[in-house]
């Protein structure tokens with residue numbers, strides 16, 4: 096009998112990303128915009144002369160550094176028993192998606208690990224320059240301040256910038272996570288998150304204004320993503336505080352239609368048309384055997400036609416939640432699971448938890464109506 100802990104998290108991944116490889120047991124995926132950027136760089140690099148090729152090598156080395164940075168987060172998270180679902184590479188950086196929210200003390204070290212990796216890369220390259228190229232310590236410092244055309248010097252300086260930028264004490268940077276975990280010792284976790292999120296939005300606006308005034312549009316671009324990330328973290332924290340202590344049953348849909356495993360795809364489509372429901376539990380007698388969502392239904396209609404049985408196209412590996420599970424714990428499960436989970440007491444189906452209903456519930460909670 097599945098318990099809330101066993102409520103399976105389906106690893107759908109971030110849409111628009113392609114699997115590439117696995118590093119230390121962590122799947123690494125590239126967002127399609129990142130793939131486009133790589134293709135662009137390779138084309139530019141092959142067509143250009145020496146200096147262009149060096150530019151391209153530099154950018155690729157920086158992305159490799161970002162990947163190592165994310166792997167740093169993932170490996171320290173693993174030490175605390177937090178699994179990394181995937182690392183996704185975007186053109187402006189990487190994201191390590193963790194299976195659960197780490198506790199403040201864990202988060203402190205997980206967040207520190209990324210910038211540490213970049214500091215180590217910088218140190219290793221500087222050591223190489225000092226001992227094998229025989230440059231003086233003063234020259235090494237100048238190297239970092241104004242990296243010349245040398246590829247190694249630029250990679251060292253780039254990693255230093257990556258480490259320092261990520262240590263800015265604002266969401267969504269690692270420094271924001273470090274700030275939150277330290278603040279959480281003195282105040283509540285929600286309060287700490289709000290402060291780090293506000294710092295992030297402030298930083299983004301300041302960065303955007305500076306970029307605008309000095310016509311550095313790349314900075315404006317980065318500021319936009321920083322703002323988005325900070326707002327998202329704040330939203331997620333608000334969601335957690337609004338749902339904490341509430342059971343799953345308080346937000347579930349209680350009136351819904353079900354299908355029988357003997358129903359055809361045509362009958363399911365008819366039911367979808369007549370109701371506002373998008374996801375249908377499929378029953379065999381009294382027991383639930385699957386969940387049919389809108390996309391699978393549409394796919395079955397296109398591929399197999401209306402006379403196929405829903406049993407052949409439904410999802411048998413659906414997410415079950417216990418009615419007494421804390422809603423705050425169900426949020427990350429829902430974020431990873433897709434639009435609908437079934438609320439079950441043992442084998443008995445009690446209700447559905449859908450994303451739509453969840454956001455309505457959050458709205459009511461915000462206005463104090465629940």
Ligand SMILES: [Zn+2]
Nearest residue numbers: 209210261269
């Ligand atoms: Zn990081």
